[in-house]
Amino acid sequence: MNTAALKGELTVKGLRKWYHRRDQAPVHVLEDCSFRIEPGKLTVVMGTSGCGKSTLAYILCGYIGPDEGQVLMDGQPVKEPGSDRIMVFQETALWPWMTVMENVVFGPLAKSRAGRDEATRKALELLRKFGLSEFKDKYPGQLSGGMKRRAELAQALINSPKLMVLDEPFRGLDVMTRELMQEYYIKLFEETRLTTVFITSELEEAIFLADRILIMGGTPSRIVRSLEVDLPRPRTFDVLATERYLEIKKEALEVLYGESMQQQTMAC
């Protein structure tokens, strides 16, 4: 993959979002979210569950619109879903009725039917890289959790998106598989340097992967803190034992702790 075009700059300005339910007062989910996602960087969005992380991700991808504010992708306003911004879903969204191969070539074929050979060649290359070439004719239901996530990464990457949004992609995996996937994923990122928004509620995962962490908090949610993670790349799990890692973790914990305290008192 080429790193020449470091595109995928995302600017988010003053997002506000309410959920409107019938016969209920609207729920205010996002308040004044403003931030910049730098091209070629991995930005992690962190927050407690139910804080509106997924809502934010859906807005970035254009699945839902904000009530106020704007999302700009390389200067262009985001209005609808597009293959320049691809999301990897919490629960895998591989279509269970298509084989791994059919899932991966879906994007290129949806754009042009003519390029089937080219798409198949590219898909095979990606699947080989992800260790899935033997499983290309299997259905997602026949794969393990880790394989499904890798297949989904391949399904996204084949479209050469400018931005990837991963919404808690490793949720629901067992601890071992999860660590393997993190290691796997960080290698992939360091190789491609594809602009990425990675959503998680796990602090260790966040620090291990991120260039920058945006911590969400408050009710309604906003970005309460932005932390630079200046750990050197390429990273291995050894960074978890460094002094700097512990410092960042301490700083993040303080913010998160304060947030959860506030939520507890508000709940009472």
Place this chain on the structure above:
Amino acid sequence: MKTSWWTSRKFWLMWAGYAGAIAMWYASVKWLPIASFNRLPDPWAVAREWFSPHPAFGVSVFTPVYYVHIFYSVYRATAAFLLAVLLGVPLGILMGWSRTFDTYASALVGLLRPIPPLAWIPLAILIFPGIEIAVIYVTFLVAFFATVMNTYVGVKSIDPDYFRAAASLGSKPRDVLRHVIIPGALPNIFTGLQIAMGAAWFSLAAGEMIAAQYGLGFMIFESYNLIQFPTIVIGMATLGIAGFISSALIRVVGNRLMRWRVQSFGMKG
């Protein structure tokens, strides 16, 4: 270790069920001190009539008229069922896909669906030229509603992330229909088709009893009028077998089209 089907426990339990039912039938006809039961034919009398080259009441596997009845019933059920699939599946998909169409059609379907199919018979006979179409129409009606409702539920139950993923990957409505909606709703569609087939046989038999010249329902009712009791049971058993075979056929087609499901379940099993 793989055991063969006829030595498996399942196989023997299945036959034990059949044998038990036949024994109860025999016992209730022969030994129950209730006159109305004792009038009925016992299993052997039915079997003898069914497979006799010279049946006492004119219907057995060796008489052409038996097959004429079967042919008419199968023809009507198939015609009604195919019509229901052809019209019901697209309508269900449209209702599940377009909110405008849903609002428009749901009210109508909601009102028409509860009308018992047999209540349509007089009107159907008045509307359609000839009884044949009227019977098919009544049979079609139940199958149609079962197909529409299940297809609709099938489309509605597709995970919204599947649509989002398709939108992200740049698919047009045609791709969404072909690759997301139809395969996603297929499990429910086939559940609907099973129900539709069962309902079709049910209302077909009733329709034939009231208004038809041939068919298994007609045969049963005529035998009742002529006090030919074994023939009634032959007709009932034949309907049972026809229903069983048609269900099995739908299941085979469904498993063919949804190979992904069979294989995924196999993994878990």
